[in-house]
Amino acid sequence: MTVEIGVEEIEDIALGATVLGTGGGGDPHVGKLVAKQAIEEFGPVELVHPDELSDDAFVVPTAQMGAPTVSVEKLPSGQEAVDSLERIERELDQEVDATMPIECGGINSTFPFAVAARRGLPVVDADGMGRAFPELHHETFNIYGVSGTPAAVSDERGNTCLIETEDNEQLEWLARGVTVRMGGVAYVSDYPMTGTQVKDTAIPGTMTLARNLGRELRVAEDDAMDAIRDVTRSSIYGEAQSLFEGKIVDVQRRTEHGFVFGHVDVDGLGRDEGSSMRIEFQNENLGAQVDGEYVATVPDLITVLDRETGGPIPTESLRYGARVRVLGIKTPEIMRTPAALDVWGPHSFGLETTYKPLEG
Structure with missing residues (x-):
């Protein structure tokens, strides 16, 4: 079922994704601020379950990559990942139907909402890690057969690099090098895929799980651990x-x-x-x-x-x-x-x- 994500829901997703992110995924406060600003300016974002996608839908995940400590010092505007997504569109001559997170953690659970708000796109309620991991081939997309390229990496100065590789480990190696050259943090669009591939390879419902965790933690009057247990008990x-x-x-x-x-x-x-x-x-x-x-x-x-x-x-x-x-x-x-x-x-x-x- 499609739901609308506004500023309050972003607060909850950011908090819940920090639990699921196992300490990583980039600074959640930064991602929250960027997403909230985009939603306030461009309007709320639709969150759609993978089953709601048409089989031939064109989905491109968006994310920040690099060292989390650097991202706190180099605050993004939100346009960076839009630049990388639009570079993929130009390369494949196809307009994106939806974006989604590559991981469930920190900035990378909320940053796609900033991209979606700016482009008027829905966000898919799923991701490729079910948590946060440090490298681009640490994806269920990769494990179950989706190519990570063409991929694009952008920075805050308007530079964008297009990457084509034979395998997804090479994507990680090259994109990491570009990210280091861009100052230690950059913004990536990768794993362009169809709706069928999303359904077959993504971990469903993780944004809803993050939202539910964040909401229960926010209103918890007693032990936060009990709130987390209650939400995770009924999850996948x-x-x-x-x-x-x-x-x-x-x-x-x-x-x-x-x-x-x-x-x-x-x-x-x-x-x-x-x-x-x-x-x-x-x-x-x-x-x-x-x-x-x-x-x-x-x-x-x-x-x-x-x-x-x-x-x-x-x-x-x-x-x-x-x-x-x-x-x-x-x-x-x-x-x-x-x-x-x-x-x-x-x-x-x-x-x-x-x-x-x-x-x-």
């Missing part, structure tokens, strides 16, 4: 579960090759007193160890919440001394197939463990 994901509670005692970050790498160390509080957790990240949270043993890894979701307010904390906002709760959420089955784990399982990120799926 698994029910959220608490993995650890404690105080951040160390954060290490470095920006390299267009990514933010690092880890955060948490000393246990309450029931976890006497234990410690380390979370490793590459833009997004990848693995969580308690006392040296992994308790959750990609592709399952690892999200850090403020222990007092319940608000989700992106990786770039993790700070020494913060009291946090770490939660895990089981991913949909489309993200757990052998083909999917070959692309985004623990070994693909250098984690020295086998995938131990969360249940919920």
Whole structure:
């Protein structure tokens, strides 16, 4: 069913997508501001379920790529991704019917709404990751046979680069290099596809899930964890579960090759007193160890919440001394197939463990 997304819904999507984004996907506040400004200027956006698309609909996802810490310093206008989308239209001589997120997290859940508002397009209620991941081939679109190119990468100065590659890993490699040259953050349109391909390869309903999570967190009077459990329980994901509670005692970050790498160390509080957790990240949270043993890894979701307010904390906002709760959420089955784990399982990120799926 088509629904209308206005300013209030963008607030909820931004908050809920920060839970689903596992710490990454770009700064949610930036994406929210850009989307709200576009909706206030051009009007609300239709959110359509993949099943509502015609089989021959032309859909082009839009996103920001690069280091999240850089995106906070180089604020976008919202036109950047429109430029890349229109470059794809010119290349394929076909007008876009809808846009959609490539991932469910941070700026990249709300930024397509800015593009849609500016172009008068609907947004598809789906994405290609079901969370956030750091690289362009980390997509269900890629895993299940959609070509990522032609793709276009644009910056805030009006520069646009068109990319054609033989495979989607080369798309990531080349687009990342262009993004670094553009100052560490850029705006991409890729994986042009038909309505049939969206239905076959995308993870459906993720924008609605983000909106529902954000709305319940916003009105929660008691434990935010209970609100997240209630929403995830009835989703295609698994029910959220608490993995650890404690105080951040160390954060290490470095920006390299267009990514933010690092880890955060948490000393246990309450029931976890006497234990410690380390979370490793590459833009997004990848693995969580308690006392040296992994308790959750990609592709399952690892999200850090403020222990007092319940608000989700992106990786770039993790700070020494913060009291946090770490939660895990089981991913949909489309993200757990052998083909999917070959692309985004623990070994693909250098984690020295086998995938131990969360249940919920």
